[in-house]
Amino acid sequence: MEREQVHKMLRDMLRARAFEERAAEEYSKGSFAGFLHLYPGEEAVAVGVIHATEPADYIVTTYREHVHALVRGTPSKAIMAELFGRRDGICKGMGGSMHLFDAERRFMGGYAIVGETYPIAIGVGYAILLRNLPEAVICFFGDGAVNQGTFHESLNMAALWRLPVLFVCENNHYQIGTEIHRHSAQTDVYKRASAYNIPSEKINGMDVLSVYSTTERLLKQIRNGGGPYLLELETYRFRGHSMADPGTYRPSVEVHSFTSQDPISIAAHELESSYPTAEEIAKVGPDCITQLTEQAQQTGHLLEQDLELIKKDIENEIDAAVDFAMNSPEPTMDECWLCFQNNQRAETLL
Amino acid sequence: MEREQVHKMLRDMLRARAFEERAAEEYSKGSFAGFLHLYPGEEAVAVGVIHATEPADYIVTTYREHVHALVRGTPSKAIMAELFGRRDGICKGMGGSMHLFDAERRFMGGYAIVGETYPIAIGVGYAILLRNLPEAVICFFGDGAVNQGTFHESLNMAALWRLPVLFVCENNHYQIGTEIHRHSAQTDVYKRASAYNIPSEKINGMDVLSVYSTTERLLKQIRNGGGPYLLELETYRFRGHSMADPGTYRPSVEVHSFTSQDPISIAAHELESSYPTAEEIAKVGPDCITQLTEQAQQTGHLLEQDLELIKKDIENEIDAAVDFAMNSPEPTMDECWLCFQNNQRAETLL
Amino acid sequence: MHEEILYWQALNRALDIAMAKDSSVFILGEDVGLFGGTYRVTEGLYSKYGEARVRDTPISENSFTGLGVGAAMIGMRPVVEIMTVNFALLALDAIINMAAKIPFMSGGQYAMPLVIRMPGGVAKQLAAQHSQRLEHTMMNVPGLRIAVPSTPQDAFWQFSQAIESDDPIILLEHELLYFTKGVLDSSIEALPMHKAQVRRKGKHLTIISYSKHALVSLQAAEQLAQQGIDTEVIDLRSLSPIDWETCIESIQRTHRLIVVEEDCKFAGAGAEIVSELTERCFFELDEAPIRVAGMNIPTPFNAKLEAASIPQVEDIVAAAQGFRLPS
Amino acid sequence: MHEEILYWQALNRALDIAMAKDSSVFILGEDVGLFGGTYRVTEGLYSKYGEARVRDTPISENSFTGLGVGAAMIGMRPVVEIMTVNFALLALDAIINMAAKIPFMSGGQYAMPLVIRMPGGVAKQLAAQHSQRLEHTMMNVPGLRIAVPSTPQDAFWQFSQAIESDDPIILLEHELLYFTKGVLDSSIEALPMHKAQVRRKGKHLTIISYSKHALVSLQAAEQLAQQGIDTEVIDLRSLSPIDWETCIESIQRTHRLIVVEEDCKFAGAGAEIVSELTERCFFELDEAPIRVAGMNIPTPFNAKLEAASIPQVEDIVAAAQGFRLPS
């Protein structure tokens, strides 16, 4: 893999981590309320998958989607302002954390009702089919979401009509507090695809490089008319389900074993000579320090300045995003109605 | 297999056929309206399965359920009166053809919304589990019903909690006018069960003997705590989907090939020396005449009088059922409200 | 062009014209293709436009309705047929949580040019699970618009307008209307999508209704006329938005109001109509407004009870006779 | 026994008592067990009654609600928790087509001792998909009964009564009530399940409300009292059936009516209340009844807009001030 690409992915993982930790901080400060579902631990999934997409591809995702939007290219300030509910948010403050949409980047939305991403994805896929274009749809969903009826219904239709959809399961082993073996009779999510004659596989979702290369291969195949595919990515969230959930239902040894596989450290490892220092990494988040430090000690780190630069950049970016959000005005009720009636255009209703 | 048992099953198949053809006749005469979904061609399924049940087992089924109720033991007159919407109908005229319920016989209802049988069945199964009883639930559904989300959701829960449910797919290859390969990406229904780690198999649903013996074996296993199982029965409906559907979307060669497998003729074959005459069989329905006649000519028929007696009996029974239905009064609005408020008993609402 | 046509044919015509004109229009639903549609609305279109644009679906209401939502987001103009409104209970997440909310939640980034057609209402002995009317449920959802055409002309107009609109629109078609006949004049300009229409002028009282019961109300009005009661009948044509102005103008003349609906009375569509008009015309009303509506009971299978559970001509006549009219 | 207790604790208590007493009572829903319930209602029950009777479910709303229906048919008394009312849109087939209709369709053969609990309403910046109120949808379904307790005492009583009833009952719990405190007195006899309660006596006007907004209305009444406007506040406690007598008796004294609801105004619960009471008290009303209700818009995420989209104390006060009171 190109060093450049790895570099970009590591950078996006670091941005993702920094963005989310900052969002948590702002939430705790009371800058905004509501449900806030964070992504630390799962960065390799969104980063690996989305880096493999083309601008013409579409992305459909869930309420845990800040990072997906960020990686897709939505400016961090537009996302942060949305979390703050402000006028300059990507959805003008109407959607909030769980409902980021960015039409320009074909980012088809964050959905807060579990299981909604499938029908949206096959709908976009159906449109692509009718238009006969070399485009693909990426449909993200969690392990818990697999048990919603729409999974079954949508995968069947995707297979029947060979829709260009890559179904990506972010299997973090939990549906809020319910572990996968307590919510699914079949804990290998990828095996469920056979019920629809959809090919599938499971790979390590903590390894951004293989996520990237697998996705790249699959998307090519899908854009060439290969039909739908299901990719299961095993991953882990370091935090609780949302800010309201301390995640205490998980044995600490389990949490520890996964933090030692921190995807950021795994990616950094690939950049061989560019390991960050323990101090630098400390800023990323406590969960990966030990691991990264160890690796850094073992392999040495050459491009220290580069990494320092990246970190600095990111810090500045996120600071700027928060500033921007804070200074963006609250939307007015008039603006709210405009968003609502946007589609009526020149139509005469009565 | 005991000759007695085969005899009883053949008798029930003939009753089923006669009941349904008479229902069609009454419908055409205008004795009642609504949707009427008939069972000719599929008799071996209901008869084979239900003969293998115990009185303590429960049955959940669809809108195409007259025969299921009949075989379970609901008197034909109570069913016919329900089709007529009369007071002495099994549901007092409130439910009609698609909604037969018979609590006494643990016949948990005919459901007209495709996919409803699964949740009801797992609910009954869950109650059995909590009560720790050696009982099973039989859940019938069509091939089209497999694509409803509830199939997926319910089978997962059945497997997770090892509920005592036998899922029986009446695969007649059609969802109204849509053939199975046009509605399901996976046309072997039984293969879908693997997505939930549920064991399954497919057998010939035109062969009442194997349906019976397979079901008997499976129910024993389920009552002994073996967990859920999915049994796919390949069958065919000779008529259209309902009285509103002439079924013209099916190639006549296809219809012909299946009528030549008429389950009644297959069952009769087992009774070796008891073949009916062509004239006798003519009363059963036109679709199986040729086949039965041929077989009869080839093998001879000894217990002609027996069969004649059965046929006569059935004719009398169905005549009596129609008489009964016709003479049963229409329910009054008062009775209607009583059915509705039946559960409030002595409760003070306000 | 002025011709007699059946209601289903008017819908078929509207769809055919739209599909011929705009390749982004497609229809999907159970048995809409090869089979030609349960109520024939899609007859002939499968062979004309092919299976991709006239798509037979599995029995997966929530997901194929959601498919329509996704396709509409990127500029297609899907028409989803839900075989009957009763099955829409399975698709309400797609309709309410997705179609109605995405344009707003996205801050106005997405249009939602989606039409969802549903036959419904009490037909003939279809029993409780197949006789529902869900207008009240959909009315309470901001973002949805609801058309309830009662004539072939309106069916043609409103379906065509719905396909052209960028908002999600629900078309409720009463099952007993498909084989009713009426004039379709394609030369006259369509009424605005949601405008109510006064079907009969009258001075003693105003009946407001919609869909099949607008026609039942007209029959009642004819009977009342013979008794010297001159009844105005308004066919709302739309349940969201509602054309209050036409209603208010009428009440200002008649000072008496009956709202007729097939839906269960308790929390049905009529509740909103009576409530809003009372608030706005309180001092114009000489007597209490009356709802003539379906009984609060699941629809019984028995034919007589079924008929008794929804308003008949006589019920409306009796209600009108209860007024103390100025002589 | 007379104690201060939180709303969620009252629900927890009711369930605990019912489970201890009757082994046919069980609860199921997402994270009700090991996790202890999103709003703590099932806290402690998993360890006390085991995982079979406190069942964590997959995210399969329609089917686990339907599971409750099936179990209720053979005599269990299931309590289904739908994590929030918004997800009930996925379970409406089980609720409306199954739970509400089976007892009737079977000719009265089956009871349906099922309770479905759902948190809901506008809480704090949960955005459009998580801020809904579906009371209107459920009200229009004959066969369902709906309780909307606003205090710990009512939560305790009504939940206990719901579990004991053989009818399917929906318990709507406002998300902002769980951590409100109130007195629970287990020595006094419970009010009947669906009886409305006059929370404040008054002579100038009647406010009818329910759930959280009954409390908001009380606050408004206090402010109005300081301005010399003596307001009666009725907490309906039940949306189906509705205790009309209590409402009518009040209107006969005050002659003025305001209905307050958080739900969208258009075709919301208030429409039924105003409509029925207008029909029945037309000549008792001195002025047009008023609905103070939520705006007809999906709930915006922004906190200020969110607050502006539902009635606040000032909105109620302003509405009351609009009346021309006798001096």
Ligand SMILES: Cc1ncc(C[n+]2csc(CCOP(=O)(O)OP(=O)(O)O)c2C)c(N)n1
């Ligand atoms: C239909 C529905 N039911 C329940 C919820 C509440 N809920 C939100 S997230 C969640 C867990 C989802 O788990 P999973 O799909 O594994 O995604 P993760 O949060 O782990 O990324 C639940 C139950 C919901 N939002 N929608």
Ligand SMILES: Cc1ncc(C[n+]2csc(CCOP(=O)(O)OP(=O)(O)O)c2C)c(N)n1
């Ligand atoms: C949810 C729902 N969608 C659609 C229908 C209309 N409908 C009734 S029967 C049927 C076909 C069912 O096919 P299958 O499950 O194979 O059963 P079969 O009729 O062949 O016995 C359809 C689409 C329905 N009743 N319920």
Ligand SMILES: [Mg+2]
């Ligand atoms: Mg998960």
Ligand SMILES: [Mg+2]
């Ligand atoms: Mg079939």
